[in-house]
Amino acid sequence: MTDTVIFDLDGTLLNTLDDLHASVNHALVNCGFKCRTREEIRRFLGNGVRELIRCSLPDFADESILNKVLECFRQYYLIHNSDKTKPYEGVMDMLTKCKKLGYHTAIVSNKPDFAVQELYHNFFSEVVDIAIGEKPGVNRKPSPEMVHKAVEMLGSALETSVYVGG
Numbered sequence: 001m002t003d004t005v006i007f008d009l010d011g012t013l014l015n016t017l018d019d020l021h022a023s024v025n026h027a028l029v030n031c032g033f034k035c036r037t038r039e040e041i042r043r044f045l046g047n048g049v050r051e052l053i054r055c056s057l058p059d060f061a062d063e064s065i066l067n068k069v070l071e072c073f074r075q076y077y078l079i080h081n082s083d084k085t086k087p088y089e090g091v092m093d094m095l096t097k098c099k100k101l102g103y104h105t106a107i108v109s110n111k112p113d114f115a116v117q118e119l120y121h122n123f124f125s126e127v128v129d130i131a132i133g134e135k136p137g138v139n140r141k142p143s144p145e146m147v148h149k150a151v152e153m154l155g156s157a158l159e160t161s162v163y164v165g166g
Contacts, residue, residue, distance in 0.1 A: 008165020
């Protein structure tokens with residue numbers, strides 16, 4: 001019997017593409033590079049912010065350029081991560097129903113933990129128990145470590161948990 005549901009964040013609960021697109025392009029332009037299209041950014045998502053920036057840069061960009069653009073992205077995204085971001089239609093009703101039915105719930109994301117916590121508090125703290133983002137000491141997805149950590153924090157068992165998302 002399932003008693004715990006672990007959700008991915010970007011593209012599962014929240015439509016974050018527009019804020020990510022704007023933040024990447026802000027960082028690229030401020031560091032002297034060309035903007036990327038919304039579709040390019042969509043294709044680059046899923047492997048963490050560092051990889052998002054790496055894919056957005058030209059092939060000649062070295063590690064120092066990557067770090068500079070990444071820091072610019074982080075500073076901008078810290079302020080602008082909720083400008084256009086919103087839950088997909090039906091998500092809040094579904095999460096509310098999960099809570100009423102007594103399910104333990106969590107969010108796990110490869111997004112930096114500071115952003116995950118802010119988005120969690122802005123949108124989900126009333127209906128989701130905990131949220132975990134990318135931070136030192138916990139390997140990010142596709143490693144199962146974040147999901148295992150969430151299950152442990154909720155006092156649940158892997159055998160009674162399901163994961164929803166990418």
